[in-house]
Amino acid sequence: MTLYASAQDAWQSVCLVTRARSDVEAEEAVVINRPLSRRMDEKLAHLLLNGADFRSPRYSDEVVDRLRDAFGRDCAVYFGGPELQTQPGLFVHGFGSLPGAREVAAGTGIYVDGVEAAIDGVLEGRFSPLDFRWFVGRSRGLDTSSGEWCAVACSRPVALKQCLGLPKPLWHEVMELCGGEAAELSRLELIKRNDLAEQQDGDDEP
Incomplete structure (x- = not known):
């Protein structure tokens, strides 16, 4: 029953693996085809930047407010998975030139981080909010050996496409x-x- 419930939760999910444990197991990934929100208020902005822990925020209130201003009216936030729901969100994009950005895997052209530079770019009109994808939560321990998941080569256009x-x-x-x-x-x-x-x-x- 546990395996059945797990399979139902993952039904027709497409995941981007951000960290692999082996050839058959993904240590961490995000579901890229489960849209969650097209709007971002202050609460969601804080969750994405700092997680649910308000005691030691990674980003200041000023940065949170700027994120809300940049992405508040039009954004793409996704349900990344059932794990790490209270942790800061994952920020995914295709801009390797953003200060602070790092490539998920060499040669993929898919990047995470670089949030503050992206906020500046959106507010200045150099980027669209929909050039970026936000994920709340992660998927962990995805295993292809059970047949529940199938591993395929990463496609940059597919990984960065908005599922809207x-x-x-x-x-x-x-x-x-x-x-x-x-x-x-x-x-x-x-x-x-x-x-x-x-x-x-x-x-x-x-």
């Missing part, structure tokens, strides 16, 4: 890109989805 009103859910797009049995599984699942014929935004809409 997509014509086809991201999971199906990834499975089709994989081809073979994965694409066939996607086709069979789409047959069950009559709603996709009626409204082309799938389950990636918040």
